[in-house]
Amino acid sequence: MMPLLAIEDLSIAFKNESGLTPALKNISLTVNSGEIVALVGESGSGKSITSLSVLQLLPSPPAVYTSGQILFSQDGNTSVNILTQSRKALQQIRGNKIAMIFQEPMTSLNPVHTCGQQVMEALLTHKQLSAAEAKAKTIAWFEKVKLPNPAAIFDRYPHQLSGGQKQRIMIAMAMCCEPALLICDEPTTALDVTVQKTILTLIKELQQQLNMGVIFITHDLGVVAEIADKAIVMYKGEIVEAAPVKQLFTSPSHPYTKALLACRPVNHPRGKRLPVVADFWHQGKAITPIETTEEPVTAPAPVNAHLPLIRVSNLSVWFPAQKAFFGKPTAFNKAVDNVSFDVYEGETLGLVxxxxxxxxxxxxxxxxxxxxxxxxxxxxxxxxxxxxxxDLRSMRKDIQIIFQDPYSSLNPRISIGEAIAEPIKVHGLAKTEKQRKELVVNLLEKVNLHADHYNRYPHEFSGGQRQRIVIARALGLNPSFIVCDESVSALDVSVQAQVLNLLSDLKKEYGFTVIFISHDLSVVHYISDRIMVMNKGKIEECGEASQVYHHPQQAYTQQLIAAIPKGIV
Structure with a gap:
């Protein structure tokens, strides 16, 4: 009996001016029907390249397949080599027999079509359905992925939905044709813990009902332990360890795997520096990690000793939900509903x-x-x-934001050096181009990038590197207040540890105040002095971080804590 998918000795390189740069090196793995295989590893380790190669979605050139084959067998008796299939044959496979949930829903959905139209397109292309049948099935899938008011969301455009809702649209689009193999590239990255639990349960149920094979790429090792049967660890384009999940997480054999497990914030006291991969694994060699005796990276801010930097009183933000014939709103969506709180100078306030x-x-x-x-x-x-x-324009240099999606918040047509220099130029913080370049190079080095990255473009960087670029851009104006909107949500656990350490170091150096927005409660607990919990536009609970995390008072907060994956302790 043939496996559903067999990747054999696959090597991929990317063509550039200096020749071929290897990206994957002799990758071999199998996925059986009814099996969930997790791919884990640092940003840039080759996880997404592996998954994109299965559907032949890598641009060629510059991608060059230097060796290997990808065999797909839906019936277990005969197989096809996906690398040799024609464009027409691939069209019948993509979205129908093999489907994929992409990593970034903001850039994967078409902004000029409604969400319903985009899911309907997959059904009309691959299934013999009428438009009415396809619409009914689309709305049914919106219900399955727990979207609120599915019939209304059918007619909404992607920009009208939250990040988590867009991700659920992508999941519905991938699963609506009931594929034999589902590739999930960080499918729950943008989702809060309660919706994540629902989606993971849904994927698991459908996988069992349809006997579907799943390749599950994620940076959340708790999710891996909860959902996967087998885990494969990748490092710089190679597989360094593969084993059943329980074995991998209870007795990892490779130092790189041990490093990934050690990087999780949940394993460390709040404020202590997180270990990173380099503490265990350096230039391909295992090293013995040294226990740090240093002080916490960030001590809890003595908030009572300061006057509020920001004071919010009875704040409401309503958006029109329905309009009358002449355009006057008749109903409102209360996104923020009569909220009051203070943010104290020097503190990190977590918002979940x-x-x-x-x-x-x-x-x-x-x-x-x-x-x-x-x-x-x-x-x-x-x-x-x-x-x-x-006055507001001049104040902008004091109040900055790190957006949720680093790729869409960077202009793809300008180099990252120009992107960081632009606000410095606008606010006149450096008079000459030479001074601006010196400032930018200094900022790049502070976020662990290099001066020679100045002239590179956003698409040339991994997700973790792009996140560090937007952090550098926000810091370029030396702000006193920063809003971090899901600034580590798209990062794997090891890069997340690097960015959290970086934010803590920079906060200590620059002394700015932070509102840290995230759906990951373990990260929020690790980095925050206080945690504020929101539900349906209102503040449910607010208090000292450890108190809220370990002893939540409100039922809603208790529900959020209970939904955190408990696969790894």
Whole structure:
């Protein structure tokens, strides 16, 4: 009996001016029907390249397949080599027999088509259905992936949905044709823990019902232990360890695997520096990690000793949900509903809640990127609502944001050096181009990048590197207040540890105040002084980080804590 998918000695290189740069080196793995195989490893280790090669989605050139084959066998008796299939044959496989949930829903969905149309397209292409049948099936899938008001979301565009809701649209699109093999490239990255639990349960149920094979790429090792049968660890384009999940996580044999397990914030006291891969594995050699005796990276901020840097009073942000014939709103979506809180100078305030609860809207409203419907925001005793446009523009250098999706927040047509230098030039912080370049190079080095990265473009970097680039851009103006909107959500656990250490170091050096928005409660608990929990536009609970995390008072907070994957302790 043939496996559903067999990758044999696959090697891929990318053509550039200097020749061929290897990306995958003799990769071999199998996926059987009814089996979930997890791929884990650092950003840039080759996980996504492996998955994209299965559907032949790598651009060729520059991608060159130097060796190997990818065999797909739906019936277990005969197989086809995907690398030799025609464009027409691949079209019948993609989305029908093999489907994929992509990593970044913001850039994977078409902004000019409604969400319903995009899912319907897959059904109409591969299934013999009428338009009415395809629409009914699409709405049914929206219900299965727990989207609120599925019939209404059918007619909405991607920009009208939250990040987690867009991810669920992608999951519905991939699974609607009931494929034999499902490739999940970070499918729960943008989802809060409760929706993540629902989606993981759904994928597991469908996998068992359809006897479907699944390749599951994730940086969340708790998810791997909860859902996968087998785990494969990749490092710099090679497989360094493969074993059943229980064996891999209870007795890992490779130092790189041990490093990944040690990097998780849940294993470490709040404020202590997180270990990174380099502490275990350096230039292909195992090293003995040294126990650090240093002080915590960030001590809890003595918030009572400071006056509030930001004071929010009765803040509301409403969006029109329905309009009358002449355009007057008749109903509203209360994204933020009568919220009041203080942010103290020098503290890190963690903001958590389910997708769509209003976290991102609140964060952007604090920066006046979204206008409030009611209430007041005071920054350093100045009302942000009443200041002039000119004063607000000059204040921008003091209040910055690190957006959720680093790829879509960088201009693909300008180099990362120009992207970091642009706000420095706008605010006149360096008079000459030479001074600006010196500042940018210094910022790149602070976020563990190199001066020779200055002239490279966003697509030439991994997800973790792009996140560090947008952190450098935010720090270029030396702000006193930063909103981090899911700034580590798309990163694997080892790169996440590097970025969290980086944020802590930079916070200590620059002394800025942070609102840290995330759906990952273990990360929020690790980095925050206080945690504030949002639900349906309102503040459910707010208190000292350890108190909220270990002894939540509200039922909603208890539900969030209970939904955290407990696969690895």
């Amino acid at each position: 809640g389910e997708s769509g609860c209003g976290k991102t809207t609140l964060g952007r409203t604090l920066l006046r990127l979204i206008e409030p419907t009611a209430g007041s925001i005071t920054y350093k005793d100045r009302s942000l609502h009443s200041i002039s446009t000119r």
